[in-house]
Amino acid sequence: MVKIKKKKRPDPEIPTSSMSDISFLLLLFFLVSTVIDVDTGIGLTLPEYIPLEQAEVVPLSKDRLAALLINENGDVLLNGEIISIPQIQKNLIERISSKIGQPKNKKLVVSVKVDRKTNYNLYIMALDQVKGAYFEVRETYSRTKYGKKVGELDEKETTELRDEIPIIISIAEPEQIKK
């Protein structure tokens, strides 16, 4: 019997040298794309602290002021009239829009006043409405004037927009402050 010599085959091998590159790319991709816990919220700048003795009372004309009052029962008053929270936005949009084109010292001031026992959630809901109104007006203004969304404006246009529709929210001090 003749022995048939088996043909020697090369060992099958998977090319593994590029595996490390792949895993590096994977690692890099995750590093770049991961966003860890973005903070979102309603931004605000508190008024400067001025001791009571030095405080000056600046009279504010009635048509500049939108006074928002939330009492401990959750009733909301806008300029003395009872209003429900979801209506605030619509109401303010008109008032903010009517101030476009007027000089800086004529812009609307939204004053938010609360009671010590007012629920924080209500306060945020009201503030959300106010902010929402401003954002809405800014968006409309930016579309009609520049034909762009607010987010797409360049730096100069953004400053212009901010000057034209400044967000002035005044947090009024509640009646009694714990010293």
Place this chain on the structure above:
Amino acid sequence: MKFEKRRANSNAAIPTASLSDIIFILLLFFMVTTTLREVDVLVQYKLPEAKAIEKIENKRLVTYLWIGRDERIQLNDAIVKLEEIQDIMYNKRVQLPQVIVSLRIDKNSSMGIVTDVQQKLRRADARRINYSTLLAP
């Protein structure tokens, strides 16, 4: 006279098959050992929801302040008293003039405590705040 050069017959190749394993182990090691600087929140709170919200762009500037449902106040990583906020925040503000205070307040709190904290922040001149809220669906 001819000298035969002595040379190994094998072709020199570095075994690269295990390289990926090494890198994976490296990756795993770092994943396990890294702790993102996170604070233990010692108060219980539930954030309110809102629609017209914005992102805090620069995380470096942020100082966190929690007010839990039991009205305890935590500033960054420790429970503080109301009276201490002013000094701590003033020092912070000196170091970092643009500091933003992110207020994470339980939604069932009353505005009394919120106002008190805000007064302290005003006195400390740390006036940029952000009421932390979730995006309402």
